[in-house]
Amino acid sequence: MLKDVSFGQYYPVKSFVHNLDPRLKILFLIGYIVAIFLAKELLALGVAAAVLLLAVLFAHIPFGKVLRAVRGVLFLVLFTAVLNLFFHGGDAVYWDAPAVLWEWKIFRVTQAGIMFSVFLILRLFLLVICSSLLTYTTTPVSLTDGIESLLTPLKWIRFPVHELALIMSIALRFIPILMDETERIMNAQKARGAMLDSGGPAKRVKAIVPVLIPLLLSAFRRADELGDAMDARCYSGGKNRTKYKKLHFSWRDLFALVLLAALIAGIVVMRFFPVFPL
Amino acid sequence: MAKALEYRDVSFSYGEESAFRMEHLNFSVEEGEFVAVLGHNGSGKSTLARLANGLLVPDGGEVAVFGTTVTQKNLFDIRRQVGIVFQNPDSQAVASIVEDDVAFGAENVGLPREEIGERIEFALRAVGMEEYRTATVSRLSGGQKQRVAIAGVLALRPKIMILDESTAMLDPRGRREIVEVVKELNKREGITVLLITHFMEEALLCSRAVVMNRGEIVMQDTPEGIFRRGEELVTYNLALPRIGEICNRLRAGGMEVPYTLGVDALAEEIAKCVS
Amino acid sequence: MRIVAEHLSYTYNADSPFATKALDDISLTIEEGEFFGIIGHTGSGKSTFVQHLNGLLRLPSSLKRGKKKDPAVLTVGEFDLTSRKTNFRALRRQVGMVFQYPENQLFAETVFEDVAFGYKNFAEKKPEADEVARAVREALEEVGLDYGEVKGMSPFDLSGGQKRRVAIAGVIVTKPEILVLDEPAAGLDPLGKREVMELLHRLREHWCKTVVVVSHDMDEIAENCTHVAVFAEGKVKKVLPPAELFPHAEELLSLGLDIPLTAKLVLALRKRGMEIDCDYTVEDFVKKVLAQKGEKC
Numbered sequence: 001m002l003k004d005v006s007f008g009q010y011y012p013v014k015s016f017v018h019n020l021d022p023r024l025k026i027l028f029l030i031g032y033i034v035a036i037f038l039a040k041e042l043l044a045l046g047v048a049a050a051v052l053l054l055a056v057l058f059a060h061i062p063f064g065k066v067l068r069a070v071r072g073v074l075f076l077v078l079f080t081a082v083l084n085l086f087f088h089g090g091d092a093v094y095w096d097a098p099a100v101l102w103e104w105k106i107f108r109v110t111q112a113g114i115m116f117s118v119f120l121i122l123r124l125f126l127l128v129i130c131s132s133l134l135t136y137t138t139t140p141v142s143l144t145d146g147i148e149s150l151l152t153p154l155k156w157i158r159f160p161v162h163e164l165a166l167i168m169s170i171a172l173r174f175i176p177i178l179m180d181e182t183e184r185i186m187n188a189q190k191a192r193g194a195m196l197d198s199g200g201p202a203k204r205v206k207a208i209v210p211v212l213i214p215l216l217l218s219a220f221r222r223a224d225e226l227g228d229a230m231d232a233r234c235y236s237g238g239k240n241r242t243k244y245k246k247l248h249f250s251w252r253d254l255f256a257l258v259l260l261a262a263l264i265a266g267i268v269v270m271r272f273f274p275v276f277p278l
Numbered sequence: 279m280a281k282a283l284e285y286r287d288v289s290f291s292y293g294e295e296s297a298f299r300m301e302h303l304n305f306s307v308e309e310g311e312f313v314a315v316l317g318h319n320g321s322g323k324s325t326l327a328r329l330a331n332g333l334l335v336p337d338g339g340e341v342a343v344f345g346t347t348v349t350q351k352n353l354f355d356i357r358r359q360v361g362i363v364f365q366n367p368d369s370q371a372v373a374s375i376v377e378d379d380v381a382f383g384a385e386n387v388g389l390p391r392e393e394i395g396e397r398i399e400f401a402l403r404a405v406g407m408e409e410y411r412t413a414t415v416s417r418l419s420g421g422q423k424q425r426v427a428i429a430g431v432l433a434l435r436p437k438i439m440i441l442d443e444s445t446a447m448l449d450p451r452g453r454r455e456i457v458e459v460v461k462e463l464n465k466r467e468g469i470t471v472l473l474i475t476h477f478m479e480e481a482l483l484c485s486r487a488v489v490m491n492r493g494e495i496v497m498q499d500t501p502e503g504i505f506r507r508g509e510e511l512v513t514y515n516l517a518l519p520r521i522g523e524i525c526n527r528l529r530a531g532g533m534e535v536p537y538t539l540g541v542d543a544l545a546e547e548i549a550k551c552v553s
Numbered sequence: 554m555r556i557v558a559e560h561l562s563y564t565y566n567a568d569s570p571f572a573t574k575a576l577d578d579i580s581l582t583i584e585e586g587e588f589f590g591i592i593g594h595t596g597s598g599k600s601t602f603v604q605h606l607n608g609l610l611r612l613p614s615s616l617k618r619g620k621k622k623d624p625a626v627l628t629v630g631e632f633d634l635t636s637r638k639t640n641f642r643a644l645r646r647q648v649g650m651v652f653q654y655p656e657n658q659l660f661a662e663t664v665f666e667d668v669a670f671g672y673k674n675f676a677e678k679k680p681e682a683d684e685v686a687r688a689v690r691e692a693l694e695e696v697g698l699d700y701g702e703v704k705g706m707s708p709f710d711l712s713g714g715q716k717r718r719v720a721i722a723g724v725i726v727t728k729p730e731i732l733v734l735d736e737p738a739a740g741l742d743p744l745g746k747r748e749v750m751e752l753l754h755r756l757r758e759h760w761c762k763t764v765v766v767v768s769h770d771m772d773e774i775a776e777n778c779t780h781v782a783v784f785a786e787g788k789v790k791k792v793l794p795p796a797e798l799f800p801h802a803e804e805l806l807s808l809g810l811d812i813p814l815t816a817k818l819v820l821a822l823r824k825r826g827m828e829i830d831c832d833y834t835v836e837d838f839v840k841k842v843l844a845q846k847g848e849k850c
Contacts, residue, residue, distance in 0.1 A: 141374050166372075173374045176416045181657075187609050188658035191650040192723060193642070193674025210670065213660040217709075225369040228333055232362045233383035233430060234354055244381040244394040318742040319713050419595060446740050449595060449769045450811045476742040517743035520772055520814045524835060531843040541814070545821030552827060552846050 011136040016252060017059035018137045022146030024253045025134050028260050032130050035264045036123050044270045045122050051263050052130055059137050069132035070125055077124045081117040085109060140172040142247075149247055162238030170226070178219060185214045280345030282309040282438055282470040283330055283360070287339035290325060290493075300325060300493035302339065307472065309344075309437070312464045314481035314501065315474045317490035318515035323474045326490065327442040330472075331360040343438070358387060361431030365443040367423035371415045376407065376426055379415060383434045394433075401429035404467070405459050421452025425459060432463070439463065440472040445480065457483060478505070478519035482539050489514055506537050554630030554647065554730050554763070556583040556606060561625045563601050563610060575601040577787035583780075585730075588757055589765045590774040590795075592810060593784030599767050602784070603733050606765070607648040608634060608641040615639060629731070646675045649729030649761070653736045655720035656713070664711075664719050665704040668692055672726045692726040693719070695760060696752055714745035721752070725760060732761040736768060750777070775799060775813035775833040783808070796832035 017025075032048070039045045056066055086109060102109040138146070148165035155161050186196060189210045196207055284306040291299050300322055307313055317323045328334040329341050332353045341348045348356050364370055373379040377398050384394040402408045405425040410418065415426060424444055431439060441460060445453040457473075457480050464471045473484060481487045487504045489497035491514040497504055504511070508518040508526065518526070521539055528535050528548070535547040563576040576598045583589045593599045604610040605627060612625055614635045627634040632644045652658070661667035668689045673680065690700045696718040703711070708719050717737075725732065737753065738746040750773055757764045768774055774781055775795045783790040783798070785808050791798060799805075799816040806812060815838040819829050827845065831837040 139375070141378060169373060173371065173415070177368050184652060185658055187604070188650075188652045188655065190609060191607055191645060191652070192658075192671035193645060193727075194670075195674070210658075210660045214658050218657060222366070222369040225364060225366055226372070228328075228362075229364055229370040229427075230372060230382075231333060232331060232357060232364075234357045234386040234434065235382070236354065236386065240388045242385050242388050242391065242394065244385055244391060244398070245378065246391065318744055450771075451594065451809060478743070515742065515744040517747065520835070524814070524818070524839060527835065527839040528842065531839060533843060533846055541817045541821050545818055545825060548818075548822060548842060549825040549827055552842075 010139050011061055011065060013060045015058060015060040015137065017055060017133070019252060020137075020256055021247050021249050021253045022138050022142040023149050023247060024249070024256055025138055026143075026146050026150060028256060029130055029134050031260050031264055033127055035267045036126050038264075038271055039267045040271055041274055042118075044267045045119070045126070047266060048263060049122070049126060051259065052126060052133070055133060056129070059133060061133065061136050065136065066129055066132065070128055073124065073128050077121055080124075081121045084120055085113050085117040087113075141169060144168045144172065145245060145247060160238075162241070166238075174219075174222070177222070178215070181218055182211065182215055185211050185218075280342070281306040282311070282344060283307040283472070284342045285326075285329065285339070286342065288329060288336045288341060289338035290329065290334065290336050298322065298325070298493060303493070303495065305488070305495055307438075307470060309470055310464070310468050311486060312461070312471045312484045313473070314484040314487040315472060315490060316476065316478070316481055316487060316504075316516060318476065321490040321514070322493040323490050324442050325493070327362055327440045327472065327474055330438070330440060331357050331362060333362075354387070358434050359436050360438045360440065361434060361436035362440045362442055363424065363427050363431055363444045365446050367420045367427065367447060368416075370427045371423070371430070374414055374416065376402070376413050376415055376418075377411045379426060380429045380433050383430055387434065397433040397435070398429075401432040404432055404463060405429045419452060420448045421455040424448065424452065424456050428456070428459060428463075436469065438470045438472070440474065442474050443476070445475060445477060453477065453480070476516070478517065478522075482519070489516065491515075502537065502539055505539060555585050555628075556581075556731070556763075556765075557626060557628045558582070558602075558605070559626035560623075561602070561605065561612075561627055562623070563598075563605070565601075574787055579787070579789045581782055581789050581792060583763065583765060585762050587763055587765075587779045588753075588777055589763065590778035590781040591765065591767045591784060592769070592771070592774060592781060594809060597784040598787040599784040600735060603650070603735060603765065603767060605634065606731070606733055607645045607650050608639075609650070611641075642675070646727050647729050648731045648733060649724040649727065651721055651724050651732070651734040651737060653739055654717075655724070655737075656708075656716035659708040659716060659720055659723075662707060663704065664693070664698075664706050664708050665689055667708050667719060668723045668726050671723055675727050688726050689722075692722040695725065695755070696722045697748065698722070714741060714748060717741065717745070717749065718752070721749075725756065729761055731763045731765065732756060733765045734767065737766065738768075738770065738773070753777070769811065771811045771813040771816075775815060776835070783810070795834075799833045 032052070036045060036048050039048060056063070135143070144165050147168070148161055151159070151161045151164070190196060194207060194210055196211065285303050288303045289301050298320065315323050315326060325334060329336055330343070332348045332350070343356050343359055346352065346356070371379045372382045380398045380401055381394050384397050389397070398411070399408070402411055405428050407422065407425050407429060410422065415423060418426065427444070439460070441456070445456050448456065460471055460473065461483055463469045473480060475481065481501045481504070484501060487499060487501045488495050489504060489511070496514060497507065497510065505518060505522045508522055511518060519539065521541065521544060522537070525535055525537055525544065533548070533551050535544065535551060538544045538547055559580045561576055561579050562574070564572055564574045566572050579598070579602065591599045591603065601610060606629060612623070612627060612635050614623060614625070615637050625635055629644060629648060632639050634644070659667050661670060669685050672685055672688050689704070693700045693703065698715065698718055703715070703719070708716060711719065721737070734753070738749045741749060753764055753766065754777070766778075778795055780792060780794055781798050782792045783805065790808070791801070799812060802812045802816045802820055813833055815831065815833045815835060818838065819831070822829055829838065829841050829845070831841040
């Protein structure tokens with residue numbers, strides 16, 4: 001039953017963060033990413049991390065869940081960090097003295113390199129935590145609503161905002177169904193002796209055909225049926241269409257916005273007037 | 279007074295290669311009727327449904343809804359009046375959340391927000407799903423999904439509702455749920471219902487039943503009248519409902535029970551014969 | 554082959570907020586030669602149970618070394634499904650499984666290729682062409698299709714009922730000893746339904762030793778099954794022959810399950826002071842009713 005692992009990992013509890021306007025949460029994520037990449041000293045990143053910690057607390061998401069999101073990218077992050085550690089030549093962009101600590105052939109570890117790697121790890125972790133916080137606290141539906149609303153200005157250049165949003169929401173709606181379907185078809189073929197998880201690459205590609213074809217056929221069939229059902233309910237594009245759900249910007253959102261603004265402002269200030277220059 | 283739904287001399291085919299033909303079909307439904315359409319797979323039942331709201335366009339003849347002929351120009355108005363609920367509970371919902379999906383049709387016709395809210399409430403109450411307003415569609419049972427689909431159609435306040443084998447993929451409990459909801463809508467809201475099905479038992483609740491075969495309407499009668507002609511049904515690849523079979527066997531064994539289709543009615547008759 | 558399950562439990566998405574217990578300490582034996590019926594609601598655990606029978610779902614002890622030994626016993630003939638050493642491939646050859654709407658698994662360009670798929674997969678070494686052709690022909694003829702006519706056709710050009718029979722042929726082509734079917738008649742019209750039920754009878758008579766069928770159709774269950782297991786909330790509530798199960802009609806109704814028409818009539822007649830002691834097949838019901846009339850006359 002794959003469908004029980006809901007897509008986007010929405011974590012269904014009630015909280016301050018869950019109730020925020022999705023648009024704001026998307027903006028927050030973008031702003032936050034900008035902020036952590038602007039930050040050039042540990043204190044600034046520390047403040048950013050504290051803000052995020054606060055957000056996680058307010059979201060009532062268990063820390064285990066948050067850490068699990070980090071675990072998913074752990075290897076990738078560490079790998080990049082190690083590469084940087086050895087190969088970051090110490091061309092001091094941020095730091096003045098490229099003090100070489102250890103050198104062997106092409107490998108060179110510098111103080112700057114260490115700092116760079118540490119920053120990289122912290123930034124990527126904060127980024128991952130912040131974006132998973134968005135998907136943990138926002139249903140796919142309101143996420144699409146938020147994106148649609150934020151993209152609305154693009155209607156002026158005839159960008160099909162409504163269609164895009166509808167496609168996204170239908171895709172989200174059908175992901176659990178198709179995942180279920182995939183599992184069913186895989187089971188049926190396994191019962192007929194298909195070896196779906198062994199053999200070399202060529203064999204595996206061949207083995208996937210009996211799953212892929214029925215899956216595609218079923219997706220097309222569903223698309224047909226959905227099209228009819230939409231037509232039967234008077235769908236005719238975004239023109240003259242009203243929207244039942246309106247996004248509301250409330251005092252909570254204002255609070256979060258102020259917090260974000262303060263964070264970015266603080267980090268920018270610290271960038272030019274470092275508190276603990278290295 | 280104009281008929282709710284009228285097929286006048288309608289011909290239709292799915293192109294040259296297809297073996298299916300509908301030729302000069304005449305058929306009408308009165309306002310407030312509850313009609314069962316029976317037939318084996320491929321007999322033309324679904325074609326009949328799709329012609330009613332312009333999803334399919336007849337090659338000849340015309341379909342009229344409350345006296346208005348369906349054309350490419352008035353599709354929007356026709357579809358507001360003729361709602362169709364389809365077969366597969368998993369491929370009709372557009373949105374992931376129940377209320378968003380029910381709202382879809384009402385949004386399409388540009389109703390103001392407040393009214394959409396009221397219609398969602400009305401529609402969900404009518405199908406007994408008001409407690410599931412903010413539930414996730416994919417987590418509902420088959421019967422519940424189909425009730426949401428009915429609500430999505432109801433939100434447009436149609437006068438005619440067609441269920442195109444909407445019970446075929448459900449378990450017995452789901453089927454009962456749907457049939458009861460529809461029966462209630464017919465009775466309370468006065469909605470004209472066309473129930474397309476191959477479950478003979480469902481036809482017993484209707485005021486009239488028609489049987490289709492190869493694009494033709496071959497029988498039209500009360501459900502009892504239809505099932506009394508059991509042998510004819512078999513020639514159209516349909517089967518007598520099991521209760522009819524029991525009646526037949528009892529009669530063949532010399533017990534003169536009249537042709538009854540309700541469990542209690544038959545028990546009453548048996549008890550009468552025995553005592 | 555005999556199927557024995559004892560203390561079998563299964564939880565989906567264990568250790569997550571979505572954990573759901575699908576089987577809760579069930580015990581059940583299916584003897585060789587039975588036409589075994591399984592009834593219960595969606596979510597009662599019946600599908601989870603049957604997916605264990607050919608190892609599509611596996612017990613933790615059969616997957617990981619040193620996993621805490623649980624008390625579960627699950628054997629199908631000689632196969633011990635709790636052991637890691639079990640040859641699950643060989644098991645699948647012996648336990649054919651037809652899923653709901655099996656026509657949705659068809660994929661090959663021709664009916665022949667589709668039916669041959671399972672046969673080739675399970676063959677120890679690459680089989681000879683005429684050997685495959687013989688097996689496919691037998692399977693297609695067994696499900697009532699004309700081999701010469703359909704073998705070269707695309708399975709997608711067939712009618713709904715034919716597609717389903719091709720899909721069933723694709724499962725029985727390896728001559729499994731046990732055939733498990735989940736709602737084999739779902740979505741078919743009355744004629745297609747009757748054909749599928751007749752097919753199951755034929756299969757049990759001379760093709761597979763044991764047939765296990767999951768169904769909502771109580772009338773078919775009452776007519777055909779040797780034993781019926783009632784699943785509810787992950788437990789097995791009862792395992793009885795239909796004649797002994799349907800006297801508990803009220804209990805089944807309280808579980809929200811349907812009962813056969815004959816059982817409904819028996820209840821309705823009881824209210825009117827008439828006791829019909831039948832085995833709940835239509836034939837026996839009619840016989841007993843007529844007999845009562847005979848006594849009175």
